[in-house]
Amino acid sequence: MSQTKNQTTDIVFRVRRFDPGQDDEPNYEDFTVPVKPGMVVLDGLWWIKENLDATLSWRSSCRMGVCGSCAMMVNSRPMLSCNTQVLDVADQVLLLAPLPNFDIIRDLVPDLMPMLENHRKQMPWIVRDDGEEQEAPTDQYWQTPHELEKYLQFSYCIKCGACMAACPIVAIDNDYPGPQPLAQGYRYLIDTRDGAFKERKKILSTEAGPWSCHYAGECSSVCPKGVDPARAIQLMKRELVFDYLRLNKKRYQKPACLLPPENRSGRRSEIPEPPAFTVEGAVSNNPPT
Amino acid sequence: MSMRQTKLWSWHVIAGVVLLVLVGLHMAIMHLNGILNLVGYNPAGEDPIAWENVVFRAQQVTFMIVYILVLAAGLFHGLYGTRTILFELNPSPGVRTLITTVFLILGIGLFIFGSWAAIAARSTALALMQ
DSSP states (O other): OOOOTTOOEEEEEEEEEOOTTTOSSOEEEEEEEEEOTTOBHHHHHHHHHHHTOTTOOOOOOSSSSSSOTTEEEETTEEEEGGGOBHHHHOSSEEEEEOOTTSOEEETTEEOOHHHHHHHHHTOOSOOOSOHHHHHSOOSOBOOOHHHHHHHHGGGGOOOOSHHHHHOHHHHHOTTOOOHHHHHHHHHHHSOTTOOOHHHHHHHHTSTTSGGGOOOOOHHHHHOTTOOOHHHHHHHHHHHHHHHHTTSOTTTTSSOOOBOOGGGOOOSOTTSOOOOOOSSTTOOOOSOOO | OTTHHHHHHHHHHHHHHHHHHHHHHHIIIIISHHHHOOTTTOTTOSOTTSHHHHHHHHHOHHHHHHHHHHHHHHHHHHHHHHHHHHHTTOOOHHHHHHHHHHHHHHHHHHHHHHHHHHHHHHHHHHHHHO
8 A cells, every 4th residue: 555644545334233132134334434554444443433333332352463352254254353454455345244153242243152162162271180280380291392383373272253254064063163162172182281082082072073074174264363273173083083993092191291300490590489469368379389 | 972973984084995995996997907907807808898707707706895895885985974964954853863864774775785786796607607
């Protein structure tokens, strides 16, 4: 764009509106927004709320592509409204709608609870027997950089729901949990510190597992954080099939243990102690010294 | 049922691989014989559907086993795949059970019928030798 900083361009924000208390079905409403270079879609929505219609609803929080709250359909593609430049995606009309494959709470606010419920079913946490060590860690678990690489990219998920909106199977199959929960399931399935492979595979071996994925790959192409859920789902299938065929016998026998004593360095001296608690009655997670 | 979907999917993949190999074999023997010249399978000449060649293959116990294997793999792969497609139409649990039951009966029935045909073809071919 050759525009200078203060030049504005009128862009029509065509927003899908729906108030379940009043409307029978959604309808579109146009708002003309003076867009300056650098404005993101979220800025335009705030401008509408402050100047044209205070009832317009959406969900947002961090404004910097970290919290995942503001995902919506921008020109029919799931994107984060906070890191999408208006002038990059529109020169006259910008079409905004809530994420599909979710119920609509109001206007641009989708109901993400079904996704989060499915996420919870995948046990998205490390499961181990040594609860005491987890509560008061004495050192690091023994995990190589290569083992870390296996799940690292999947841990960047911000649960925005863009992948769920893009998935053609989520659109038609009520039993399919979708790419977000499954990718997070794989993230913990492959983590060598985890010791719950048996429990996880029981969950994944049902209709609610990865088996309905057609590998359309749309989930990966729309992810604003560059996560590749489609890959996670295929790798998850491979892990489960290899386990069933007894081709990876040793992989899940034991979770990673603590570093062996000769590799332990203890707390690094240059790292200062945490400040004292300002809330009365707060309990320290630090191990007793 | 424990591990049900993993088992079904694993066998679906295995059946696919079996089909790939055996259909490859079929292509080699029946359609590429002129190029590959597989004399061992077509001793009466290049034409794989010449009567003598057909009878020769039908007499072989290996072919009978392969026919039954192709049948089993094809039926499982095809019926499980069709069942998956139908399940994506979101049928009710009752209809799902019905689809599974019908496909199970259909699969077993066709497998018995097809296996009988393969065994009977061999018996006929052996009888023709005498």
